[in-house]
Amino acid sequence: MVLKLDKYQQEVLDYDGDFLLCTGRRVGKTYIMARKAVEYMAKHPKTPVVIVSLTEDQACIIMAMAQNYAKEYCPQLIGRGVNKSTLKSMHVNGGKMIVRPVGNTGDGARGFEGGILIVDEAARMPKLFWIAAKPILLTTNGKLWLASTPFGQKGYFWEKYNETVNLKDPNSRFKVWSISTEQVVKEREICASWTQEQRDGALRILAEDIREMTAQEYMQEYMGQFVNALLSYFPDELIDKCCILKRQPRNQEDKYYMGCDIGGLGKDCSSYEIIAKDRNDCLKHVENITTKRQYVTDTLKRVLELNTVWNPSQIGIDNAGLGVSIFHPLLNLSATKFKTVGLDNSTKYLDYEGKRHTKLLKEDMYQATKAAMENGTLLLLDDDTVRNSLRSIQQELVVSDAKESMIRITGRDSHITEGIIRSVWLAVNDKTLKLWVEAL
Numbered sequence: 001m002v003l004k005l006d007k008y009q010q011e012v013l014d015y016d017g018d019f020l021l022c023t024g025r026r027v028g029k030t031y032i033m034a035r036k037a038v039e040y041m042a043k044h045p046k047t048p049v050v051i052v053s054l055t056e057d058q059a060c061i062i063m064a065m066a067q068n069y070a071k072e073y074c075p076q077l078i079g080r081g082v083n084k085s086t087l088k089s090m091h092v093n094g095g096k097m098i099v100r101p102v103g104n105t106g107d108g109a110r111g112f113e114g115g116i117l118i119v120d121e122a123a124r125m126p127k128l129f130w131i132a133a134k135p136i137l138l139t140t141n142g143k144l145w146l147a148s149t150p151f152g153q154k155g156y157f158w159e160k161y162n163e164t165v166n167l168k169d170p171n172s173r174f175k176v177w178s179i180s181t182e183q184v185v186k187e188r189e190i191c192a193s194w195t196q197e198q199r200d201g202a203l204r205i206l207a208e209d210i211r212e213m214t215a216q217e218y219m220q221e222y223m224g225q226f227v228n229a230l231l232s233y234f235p236d237e238l239i240d241k242c243c244i245l246k247r248q249p250r251n252q253e254d255k256y257y258m259g260c261d262i263g264g265l266g267k268d269c270s271s272y273e274i275i276a277k278d279r280n281d282c283l284k285h286v287e288n289i290t291t292k293r294q295y296v297t298d299t300l301k302r303v304l305e306l307n308t309v310w311n312p313s314q315i316g317i318d319n320a321g322l323g324v325s326i327f328h329p330l331l332n333l334s335a336t337k338f339k340t341v342g343l344d345n346s347t348k349y350l351d352y353e354g355k356r357h358t359k360l361l362k363e364d365m366y367q368a369t370k371a372a373m374e375n376g377t378l379l380l381l382d383d384d385t386v387r388n389s390l391r392s393i394q395q396e397l398v399v400s401d402a403k404e405s406m407i408r409i410t411g412r413d414s415h416i417t418e419g420i421i422r423s424v425w426l427a428v429n430d431k432t433l434k435l436w437v438e439a440l
Contacts, residue, residue, distance in 0.1 A: 003031065004191045006184060008177050012036060020122075020174040021147040022161050024181030024224040026202075029147045033118055034065035035073075036145070038092060040116060042074040047095040048113055050136055052102060052129075053120035054388045054413075059099035060087055062120060066097060101384060102129050115142045123151035123158065124391060126236060130156045146174070150226040152394075158226055181222040182206060214408060216396050233393040233409055234370065242373045243380045243387050248286045250310060254278050256286075257430070258312040259343075259422030261415045262299060262323040263292070270299055273419035274310050275378075277427045283372060285380040288416060296325045307336055313430060316422035320344040343422050365421040366393075366409050368428055378424060389416035 005013065009032040012019065021029045041047045053059035067085050070078050070092055079091025090097045095115070102125060114136040119125065137144060148157055164172040185202045188194050210218050219225040250256070254276040263270040274287035287310070291302065303326060307315065315330065317323040319342025330340040343365070372378035380386055392413035411417060 003028075003193045004189065005032070006188055008179050012177060013039070015175055018144045018174050019146070020157070020160055020164070020176045021145075021179070022150060022157075022176060022224050023147070023179040024184075024222040025149055027179050027181055027184040029179075030062055030120065031065055033120075033145055033147055034062050035069050037062075037097065037116060037118060038066050038070045038073055041092040041095045041097065042070075042077055044115070045094045047093075047115040048140070049095065049097040049116045049118065050114040051097065051099045051118045051120070052133060053099075054102055054124060055385065056088070056099060056101040058120055059101065062118065063088065063090065063097065063099050066090060102126070102388075113140060115140045116145060117142060118145045119147070121148050122146040123148035123155060124388075125155065125157070126391075127155070144173075150220055150224060152230055152232065153226045153228045161226070178224060180224050214396055214398055217410060230394045230396050232391065233366065233395040233411075234373070234390045236391070238370075238373055239387055239390050242378060243382050243390075245285060245379050245381050247381065248276070248284070250286075251276065251278075254284075255427075255430070256310045256312040257314050257316070257423045257426040258303075258306060258310065259316045259419040259424070259426065260303060260323065260326070261318065261418035261422070262321070262326055263415060264294075264296075264322045264325075269415045270294060270302075271415040271419035272302060272306055273416065273423045274306070274312065275420070275423040275427050277430070281377065283378040283424060283427050285378075285386070285420065288381050288383055288386055288419075290385065290416065300326055300329055303330065304333070304335065307339075312339065314339050314341050314426040316341050316343045316426045318343055318418075318422075341426060343425065363407050363409055365425045369421045369424045372424060372428065380420070386416055386420075389413050393417055 006028060009028060012021070012032050013036050021033075023029050037049050037051075041049060051059045051062050053062070064087075067090055070090065074092065077093040078085065083091040085091070088099050117133060117136050119133070134144070136142065146157060146160070150158070152158070153162075160172070160174050161176060163169045164174055164176045165178065185199060185206065188199070190196055190199065206222065209222070213221070216227045216229045220227045220230055257275045257277065259271075259273045259275070261269075261271040269290045269292050272287070272289040272291075273285065276284045276286050278284070287306075289302075289306070291299070294302070303315065306312075315336060317327045317330070317340065319327040323342075327340065327342050330336040369378065373380075380390075389411070393409060393411040396408045396410075398408045
């Protein structure tokens with residue numbers, strides 16, 4: 001079924017040139033970019049299209065939408081045989097659409113020619129990406145389509161938005177659409193693809209989120225505003241300094257710690273992070289594993305497998321959220337009950353005996369991790385998923401009704417970071433005796 005378009009979506013579809021979509025969440029920007037790309041390829045033979053996002057999975061979402069729309073709009077133009085569609089490519093009218101992850105330096109975009117470059121989550125792209133990616137269009141007189149929810153007043157996406165909207169530069173490259181989630185929810189026409197029940201449900205969720213989120217978070221995520229009060233918790237320079245390691249096998253002389261963030265059957269990932277601690281108390285990130293949509297039994301099995309491989313001294317799990325379904329079984333198994341530690345983000349952590357009633361806020365674990373990164377005692381894997389997770393973390397100074405201030409830390413892609421901070425916290429707070437023996 002071809003969806004009925006919102007007014008701004010129709011304007012985007014009709015526009016011929018470089019454009020920038022600065023929007024709140026869930027407004028249909030991914031769909032309209034996918035649809036516009038298909039229609040453009042159908043009308044312009046042999047057009048190469050490159051879709052770029054932070055991770056390959058995110059870029060593949062646009063590809064999937066494009067393939068679904070192409071089957072309805074121009075099925076006769078879709079490639080077959082050796083040119084049949086895959087998760088990462090589609091041929092339309094002699095042109096090829098591909099997806100690419102960004103990579104740390106943007107090198108994932110090098111070596112390709114594009115008539116159209118689609119950049120998803122453009123506000124979160126590192127500076128080096130733009131240097132590597134924009135020449136894709138150089139020899140094709142190509143078009144650059146950007147879409148994102150804002151991520152602070154920094155970077156290429158903000159600069160081009162500011163140039164067009166605030167400075168009103170007549171030479172600005174981009175046509176800009178600024179669309180809020182509230183605007184779309186309230187103004188979208190009721191139809192088969194957007195029922196009154198859906199509108200009422202969306203309005204209810206927005207009302208709940210505006211109570212649960214800070215004003216700055218709501219302005220960024222739903223109103224599509226560039227909120228400078230929300231700052232990156234881990235600066236890019238610090239991430240680049242620390243994310244330098246390759247995966248390493250187990251070293252008998254090191255002690256190991258595993259931090260887990262459990263995602264369950266929803267869209268969130270589960271993360272399993274292994275930190276090694278050497279005799280000099282230096283911490284090394286040696287393994288990062290993520291899984292999606294797994295049953296509790298499968299998640300428990302993965303934890304036990306990693307326990308066998310790495311034999312960590314401690315295993316840290318959030319015992320207040322989804323992790324509770326794993327926490328209690330681990331306490332009942334002889335292989336893990338003496339090493340499992342519940343790390344509740346908001347209150348305290350407990351060992352298997354229910355002791356250690358020490359207050360432990362989520363911010364404490366983040367601060368310990370950041371401090372270890374800054375003083376050079378923590379090195380992390382040179383892995384794009386790790387870098388992207390760290391980059392997604394934002395901090396905001398919040399003042400309570402009692403006039404007490406605190407740092408609030410949030411992130412849309414925080415699962416890997418949440419696993420890392422738990423393993424780091426265990427490592428820096430492990431006061432057990434060191435058993436290393438120096439050879440004479």
